[in-house]
Amino acid sequence: MTVSALFTALIAILAQIAVPLPFSPVPFTGQVIGILLAGLLLGRRAAVLAVTAYLLLGASGAPVFSLARGGLYMLTGPTGGYLWGFVPAVYITASIIKDNELSSIYRTALAMISALAIIYICGAAQLSLIMGYSAGQALLVGVIPFLPLDLFKAALAIFLGRQIHITLRRNKLDHVIGE
Amino acid sequence: MELTKNITLGVYLPGETAIHHMDPRTKIIATVILITLLLFVKSYEAYLVFLIFTAAVIIGAGIPLSYALCGLKPMLPVLVLMWVFQLFLYATPDAEVIFSLWILTATDSGLHMGNMITLRVIFLFTVTTILTLTTSIVSLTDGLEILLKPLQKIGLPSQELVMTMVIALRFVLILAEELDKILKAQMARGVAFDRGNFIQKTRKIFPVFLPLFINAFKRAEELIVAMESRSYSGGRGRTKMKTLRMGRVDMAAGGIMILFAALMVFLIVSIPSQI
Numbered sequence: 001m002t003v004s005a006l007f008t009a010l011i012a013i014l015a016q017i018a019v020p021l022p023f024s025p026v027p028f029t030g031q032v033i034g035i036l037l038a039g040l041l042l043g044r045r046a047a048v049l050a051v052t053a054y055l056l057l058g059a060s061g062a063p064v065f066s067l068a069r070g071g072l073y074m075l076t077g078p079t080g081g082y083l084w085g086f087v088p089a090v091y092i093t094a095s096i097i098k099d100n101e102l103s104s105i106y107r108t109a110l111a112m113i114s115a116l117a118i119i120y121i122c123g124a125a126q127l128s129l130i131m132g133y134s135a136g137q138a139l140l141v142g143v144i145p146f147l148p149l150d151l152f153k154a155a156l157a158i159f160l161g162r163q164i165h166i167t168l169r170r171n172k173l174d175h176v177i178g179e
Numbered sequence: 180m181e182l183t184k185n186i187t188l189g190v191y192l193p194g195e196t197a198i199h200h201m202d203p204r205t206k207i208i209a210t211v212i213l214i215t216l217l218l219f220v221k222s223y224e225a226y227l228v229f230l231i232f233t234a235a236v237i238i239g240a241g242i243p244l245s246y247a248l249c250g251l252k253p254m255l256p257v258l259v260l261m262w263v264f265q266l267f268l269y270a271t272p273d274a275e276v277i278f279s280l281w282i283l284t285a286t287d288s289g290l291h292m293g294n295m296i297t298l299r300v301i302f303l304f305t306v307t308t309i310l311t312l313t314t315s316i317v318s319l320t321d322g323l324e325i326l327l328k329p330l331q332k333i334g335l336p337s338q339e340l341v342m343t344m345v346i347a348l349r350f351v352l353i354l355a356e357e358l359d360k361i362l363k364a365q366m367a368r369g370v371a372f373d374r375g376n377f378i379q380k381t382r383k384i385f386p387v388f389l390p391l392f393i394n395a396f397k398r399a400e401e402l403i404v405a406m407e408s409r410s411y412s413g414g415r416g417r418t419k420m421k422t423l424r425m426g427r428v429d430m431a432a433g434g435i436m437i438l439f440a441a442l443m444v445f446l447i448v449s450i451p452s453q454i
Contacts, residue, residue: 002406005343006399009350013358053343060311060319064351072307076214078300131296156381164392171393
């Protein structure tokens with residue numbers, strides 16, 4: 001539980017780090033990296049707990065979402081699906097990773113890609129529900145523009161996850177994740 | 180790299196009105212009902228009724244109008260873009276053309292669709308903002324905990340969830356400070372976060388994130404030990420410092436909500452869809 005709380009806070013902090021990109025109006029934020037890391041490093045239960053707490057915290061008005069936004073509107077608005085999608089996404093990621101050991105790179109990559117796919121499906125679904133888009137339109141507006149950057153973030157999350165895992169073990173802190 | 184500094188907690192606007200004093204559970208349920216209704220509204224008349232209701236609530240809660248709507252400002256460009264999108268792209272077969280611009284034609288069905296969607300987004304925003312403006316995070320989490328309790332049967336630990344949220348709230352502040360410290364420490368060692376191309380910039384993230392995570396885990400371990408040594412077991416049998424109680428205000432609010440919902444359902448069913 002404490003580790004979940006820690007991860008909730010970490011996601012919130014990562015979401016506040018923004019690197020402006022020259023080629024896109026949407027800045028690079030660490031929100032998705034935080035989510036993916038939660039799925040990578042935590043067990044299924046702890047990961048889902050962490051992300052659910054993150055969403056509820058944001059919904060209650062704490063500005064924990066990217067760019068210090070918060071409020072229930074973030075979840076119920078057109079782009080809320082991307083946030084809801086985090087919960088099933090980390091569940092699947094953590095299920096694929098399963099053991100606390102370092103999984104093979106292919107397994108990790110598979111976990112990341114399925115997580116992103118779930119986030120996109122949920123996001124596009126809510127987008128089309130609220131905006132009345134067709135599936136194709138939703139895909140065009142809400143998925144394709146973000147694909148390259150998110151794949152990059154997933155790669156970043158994999159490397160970070162491995163580094164963190166190795167460093168934790170070196171510092172004899174890896175039992176914390178397991179609790 | 181920039182870090183958003185204003186991690187102040189919540190957008191709660193303290194007040195002494197009946198709406199502020201309502202049980203958070205009543206407010207959460209009412210908000211959920213309003214959101215559901217909004218998804219079905221498809222006529223101007225129904226929106227007008229909704230507008231009157233929302234305005235009454237805003238006035239009743241003593242929220243300055245500028246405050247309730249200021250969050251909409253950053254969304255304005257997106258809203259306009261959305262509206263234009265619908266105006267030109269959405270057309271039913273029998274739609275009448277309003278005007279043509281080069282290859283784009285604006286139809287009346289597109290116009291209505293654009294209006295409806297823009298109104299829906301604005302109202303979704305306003306309704307949910309009212310909830311967070313009149314309810315503090317702590318009472319919202321208290322209310323949520325009780326509302327989520329039935330879900331315990333399917334394995335959702337509501338008490339644990341709320342405890343996680345409260346601890347996380349504390350951690351956010353600690354970690355924000357810590358991140359600030361690490362950033363400064365690395366800058367003092369000569370890391371220029373704002374220089375270099377995109378790849379170089381991202382590589383500089385590693386010496387920040389790693390210490391942040393490791394320190395964070397150390398803190399979590401400390402807290403785990405501290406909680407265990409005080410025999411915290413959570414969950415069953417734990418009592419609250421403040422118990423929530425539904426009062427007369429909540430009864431009245433419930434009644435009003437039922438009446439309003441009935442009226443809206445009637446309007447939604449009786450007026451033909453204008454899209």
